[in-house]
Amino acid sequence: MKVGILALQGAFIEHEKIIQELGAEVVEIRQRKDLEGIDGLILPGGESTVQGKLLRQLGLLNPIQQLINEGLPVLATCAGLILLAKTIDQ
Known part of the structure; x- marks a missing residue:
């Protein structure tokens, strides 16, 4: 199993x-090509505004959204949950 981590x-x-202790392969997601062949995705905690901005600048937001919409399993914590939100009240 190959798990991508933003x-x-x-x-x-x-x-x-x-994830490594559990015996799965880990791929650090930093660019579009890192998404190839992953079996699951983790969106970690951090600063959601910064993560969202970087995802857009690097052209990762739409490909990640597409993979999730196609059924890619995803685990999100803290900021990662905010990134998954359809709408955000400010």
């Missing part, structure tokens, strides 16, 4: 260590 900002190292 590694742009935030608490991704903690997730990476646990």
Whole structure:
């Protein structure tokens, strides 16, 4: 199993260590090509505004949304949950 972890900002190292301890392969997601062949995705905690901005700048937001909409399993914590939201009240 290959698990992608969004590694742009935030608490991704903690997730990476646990996934490796569980015996799965980890891919740090930093660019579009890193999404290829992943079986699941983790969106970690951090600063959601920064993560969202970086996802848009790097052209990752739409591909990640598409993979999730196609059924890619995803685990999100803290900021990652905000990134998954359809709408955000400010």
